[in-house]
Amino acid sequence: MDLTELSSPVSRQHVADHARIVAEHADRHAITLESLLALLRSPRLDDRAARNMAIEAATSALIGLRAVTDQERSSILEPVVGAFARLQSDLLPLVRFGDLDVQFVEPPATGRALPGEVAHAARAIVRSSVLALADRSEARRVRIQWDCDGLNLLIGIRDDGAGELSAHDDSIRPIVERVTALDGAIAVSSTPGWGSSVDIRLPLDPPAEPEPLPEFSQLSMRERDVLRLLALGARNAEIAEELLISVNTVKFHVSNLLRKVGARNRAELIATSR
Template structure:
């Protein structure tokens, strides 16, 4: 079997994101099937029928994935939350975990596809961690939108021993960090854990180029361009028709204005 490699970085990122989301959804599907098979509310025949239904629904969703993604550049916040509830419905229905959903406001700003995907993945990871832990009986999931950020609140009634550095929260922390978001973990022994996540809806601003951020003179800009290219002082002097000492003077000014301690640091800042 041959695999086609995406031709550019954007396609690679989108491909990896699609694979990761499918893996997350399959994990929830498998956990849901296990919950059905373990449930004491269903006899063997009913458990098999429900398990087949869940598996079939997952296959249908997988086949529709490519069509859905064509319009996934943005998702209404209510629609993104509804999709999360749909993903978790079998697990909520047949598992031992009572999951309470607090709907986001219908007027909330639409979510970029990457944020909507990450938000669902964060909640799914948290729910699966609580299921694996076996201590929590109730989880409350809340989304809100302040116009600039998607705010996610997840609270359980477990042992209250989780910390931000806990291994079970590492996938969540990595997703939050990748989107320049914030994660707060607050635990109270015997009362449970609160996860508060803030995901910016807009990507962080690109840093201003050094040549635009600092008030260099036209000649200093010429010298900076050649320094960045790897040229030595003598080569810069020849290219600009100035003396070696003048080049040293300009380089010294560049270092001072840029706050760089070395030529290498100046190059790194400029790039």
């Protein structure tokens, strides 16, 4: 994000909204902590009652915090450099106290700002990947690189281990599932004796909703229900029972479907719907 983007009204509004949310979080945390202290110090409650009430209050606060945090992630943009700096901060204990030498290659400062959900997920994915590599004692050095091509966040992670890592390893499988859930792509490659590489692509924009086919755009909701059951192989009587309508009504909907879709028979209708 360049200076013109940061000075735009939209960016200033994002900064103001973020500052407001942070202030609200601080107020909520203060209220929660004050409530917990009051419960634990109350002379009218025995230890067991105070503990149970404190647990209930903390659980309720955590649920509320997670809900607000999820909403904030989807609405706040993070400059790519700032998101990467937060990643470095997250990995600081591992760098400082661990045996693994973690090297960071920062993204260009002009890279596109990341949606909050993507930035959060990217940091979690990198942390999990680095920890998976750290569990392999033969790895002594890990290199982490971020880049942005305008449409995707590109993540590269490489170690100097034995080169035996694969996408099927138990430690990598959860990472693959998370990347896939974000409509991203991941590739794991290894060279025996030289190390392993994990390359990840995370799209910055949600996938476009597929446009309905022209022949299905005019279907009513009930006709769509009938067509769905037809595609599953249901007969007229079974469709009628599922939708709580008469068999004659099912035949009427099938006739309309054939006409609207331009199919000559039920087989063509079902084939067209797939």
